[in-house]
Amino acid sequence: MPKYPQLSERAQHLLKVLVERYIGEGQPVGSRALARDTGLNLSPATIRNIMADLEDIGLVTSPHTSAGRMPTVTGYRFFIDTLLTIKPLQQDIVHQLRQELSTQEDPDDLLETASRALSEITHMAGLVMLPRHEVIAFRHIEFIPLSDQRLLVILVTNEQKVHNKVIHTSRHFSSADLQAAANFLNSTYAGKDLTTIRESLFNDLQEMRNRLSQEIIDAAEVADLALKDRGKRRKPFVLTGEINLMDFADLADMERLRSLFEAFHQKEDLVHLLDRCLETPGVKIFIGEESGYRALDQCSLVTASYTLNGEAVGVLGVIGPTRMAYERVIPLVDVTAKLLGAALNQKSLTPS
Amino acid sequence: MPKYPQLSERAQHLLKVLVERYIGEGQPVGSRALARDTGLNLSPATIRNIMADLEDIGLVTSPHTSAGRMPTVTGYRFFIDTLLTIKPLQQDIVHQLRQELSTQEDPDDLLETASRALSEITHMAGLVMLPRHEVIAFRHIEFIPLSDQRLLVILVTNEQKVHNKVIHTSRHFSSADLQAAANFLNSTYAGKDLTTIRESLFNDLQEMRNRLSQEIIDAAEVADLALKDRGKRRKPFVLTGEINLMDFADLADMERLRSLFEAFHQKEDLVHLLDRCLETPGVKIFIGEESGYRALDQCSLVTASYTLNGEAVGVLGVIGPTRMAYERVIPLVDVTAKLLGAALNQKSLTPS
DNA sequence: TTTAGCACTCGATGGTTTCGAGTGCTAAAC
């Protein structure tokens, strides 16, 4: 939490009103308007003095001499950190959210639904990072023979996901072989971590080679093939409602918008950014350049992490113009994260 | 094939040059420029006369009195149907395409790769409709017990896809039960059509009820649950490179672009349009309003269908501004469709 | 410390002018 310059009550209040009004209207707000809006009975001239101070400190700027003032990034920051009065989320929205999230069967659909809800409610872009499991535990493997030498491998892990892969084997395996191999793997390795399994498979192979039956060695080989490149990147997050961002005058130029969309597609940067939010619990906000990524310069990102079995495994959030209704977005993101966590926990595959 | 008005050789040639130039420059082309560009030794005045004729027929328009001419939709149509000289696709591009498509393991990746290739080569949007199988044949089913009452069903069909689904059962099934059920289903129904299976499951249930063992009835019930809502819509197509469309001055206004992107997201309309292309073999082109969908008014769509085992199962194509380099896009789409078909056929799961 | 007053700034708006590319038409040339 950065230290803020000492500001008089009055100055703070004025800043608050200014930011609120700027967020509402989208245009620099002048001293006259401010004098009217704020309850204090002050003349425009006085306000101008205070504004000049705020500008010196760096909390507001004016686009040119004869325009009103608008918040700078630090202005927004101060506003959000210390002035913002958060509107509680409307109950019917909470209900609807809970409804939508709890009725999703498929966990992938669940994330999609969450993202879509975020974007639809805010009319901005919704973002849900897929759950990240550092330890992926093996649960069950199944081999289904396709044509000769081709094998469908089905791998169930402790994530809520099932992975299929077609692999090519060096020789033909009979159904019985495969069954035996699967049985061996399932009984030996259930619950173990995927990567350690691969390692031990390798080691075991050496010493097993002469002590054990051919089937088991085969199983090991096939499993090794199957587990290989499991690390292949999955889609890292679900992003919905990008198009909504086209409506905001703040982002209305093609250049900017294109590079924003490009950033969305490229993903890496966003993933980095989101990863940083995993550790911190609660809502985290990046305003404009704070994100450190050029493409997001005009945007703010409001995130919260969600938990699975008590551990923060993913992040979700909303991307929109810097000038957004934080007092509504923040509680929404917060609640959505909690509801998503709850829904996930309910769906989580508890050991049989 | 519509009938076109009789046009002199010269007029046709002029139209051709005009369209080519307009596609290249993007600005209405005037008589002077045309007089220079076309080989014929004609004065601007003469050209103007011819242009007036072409305008009467409806092949060109001018945005205002003192601007050059640009092709109308019918102008483009005529150009494409009878004047276009197609540039053969560069060999290295063919090679690269074949390379990329033939090295994809996963069939989903394959489609994605095709779409991406289309969009990257053309700098427009690439589009690949997923293969449509009217008859989905059952190949293999597998049940994996999760927690009590929860069951992972793995269904392999003759598509190149594997479907997983978690289902909740009314009572607990033992592993043996499940194994028996799977065996029964696999041996009884292999190769049959999914929907007919569901029907016969229902019918069989009635008469089996007292004649057969409990397991089989259970199997039928579980299978019924599993097959239920298999009709759930999958993602109908892969679309890549939409962002490229932001670069075209022709589409540069937000309103228009937004509704275009919205159409992409909504999907139904596009699917309809693409479906219409399934029957016709070869390359099919929709220019501007020809598509019948408002959002595509300023765009052209170049499509070709691809085949699997000799049957047209899907459509791919490119979406871009009406003013696109048809002579390059057409062969690209054509070849890509063929290569994708070839790659798919190679990957196709032949019966074991 | 606050405020009234005033000169000043600067974007936005709208009108006017100019420029040039291009047209249509007519009358002459081929």
Place this chain on the structure above:
DNA sequence: GTTTAGCACTCGAAACCATCGAGTGCTAAA
């Protein structure tokens, strides 16, 4: 009877200009 030169005309784009008004900073008075 085509083709072309010539010419008047149109219309958008760009440049320029004046006006307006919202808003500022500063100074001096309350």
